[in-house]
Amino acid sequence: MNREQLADQAFTREALASTGRWRRLPFIADPKVRWAMGIGAAVYLALALASIEVNWERVAEGMSRALNFLGAFTQPDFLSRRDDIIDGILESLTMTLTSTVIGVALAIPVGLGAARNIAPLPIYLVCRSIITVSRTFQEIIIAILFVVMFGFGPLAGVITLAFATIGFMAKLLAEDIEDLDWRQVEAIRATGASWWQTMNHAVQPQVMARLIGLSMYRLDINFRESAVIGIVGAGGIGATLNTSMSRYEYDTSAAILLIIIAVVLLCEYGSSHVRRWTQ
């Protein structure tokens, strides 16, 4: 829309307002784009809703199970599968910690390589493609491949989570390095510092606080993910949860879900403390 039309529109809006028929500005300014998007969305919705097949008999049958599940949340059963739950949670926690430490340690060199302002082009491209592959595939897909390679058990889970951590941390670290304050790097270089000393005294102090905050956040994500990758045999609480659900033992499932929520809450509370402490 050009300036004349805009001025014209503002004039009409003022005239309308003086007669008490004021209306707010639309979210998308161009009426053609607005209508096209509206019609496009309506057509898509119609097509999408038409292509969904729902077996309503099966849904009606499941409603009693839904009630059972909601009822189970009011009286979760922590005791009858206590040993399985404790083993699963401990395994999940150990996997979380190990994979976060390994993942962050590996993500730092990849992140340095993926920052365009400090890495040469070939290294930049290699590191960026590692990040893209790691971020595109869901943890569970990677877990399937690593279970085939390393056998069932928590090691496959640790490697999966560490791999996913690399993509997440390295991308955010690289973005952080790309918009750091370049004057500090120049100041350190002017003293004749080597590459290693420049990284240590100019780059690291600028990104450290955020790196710690992100690691704590990733710890939290890795715990949540470790509850899932057990479904394909990569260790953790997921296997116990999956078994309890397919046996319709909803009271045990509810207990496990409540424990997961509690651990995530504790993690968030702890990480906010650590972040306040480091900054």
Add this chain to the structure above:
Amino acid sequence: MPVSISPQGQPRWRLRTSRAQWLGYLAWLIGACLFLLCWKMISDNTMWVFVADAGRQGGDLISRMLPPDWHYAHRLWKPMWDTLNIATLGTLLGIAMAFPVAFLAARNTTPHPLIRSLALGLIVSSRSINSLIWAMLLVTILGPGVLAGIIAIALRSIGFIGKLLYEAIEEIHPTPVEAISATGARRLQVMSYGVLPQVLPAFAGISVYRWDINIRESTVLGLVGAGGIGLQLNAAINSLAWSQVSVIFLMIFVTVLASEWISARVRHAII
């Protein structure tokens, strides 16, 4: 910064006091011990015979995946359409539920502190539980199919959109709200003319961002029976048809990259 005196009587600048230095060393020591303990537990539960074999297994896997079975791609259009529908409809449903929850959870728009803590509890429980677990649960309740996937994605999205949106609402400028209230507007009118215009760009950005994440998540929901391309993936893996698996992987890769590009462009245009 602390100064210490060297044996020759020269002052020396140091980054930390001795106490802080030793506390730092202690923290590193405890961290390292904890890591080694965890690693020991994992190593005890691992069959190292299989791990020694991993390189050969990996090579074998790649040789089976190549070349991809391109003819199989024709059978993937319908599942891919289902996957896109699960992500999009799930996001829409999630937005519809997250929108009121966010207003109830924000400190400056909530009607009562008790309702606020309830809404915050809802957001935390939705965020803590992965969409795959929601899907697993819903498949046992609603039966396998696309519907379970849509609802699973929606339930997981409530927490994400709700959290980011209520933080945006808490950060709004109070002056427009005061101006609208001064005209004698009712509570809902203040929301609609004072609060909503300020958070609408952030809200649109958050929703598109979540849509992009949901595309990624909906590709695997089929592993537990909730429809989409994951069903095909599960079938191909169970029948050890690795040349079909590689086609599915490529398809997921391209779709996710495309959705990420679209979402980045839209967010760039809005914000």
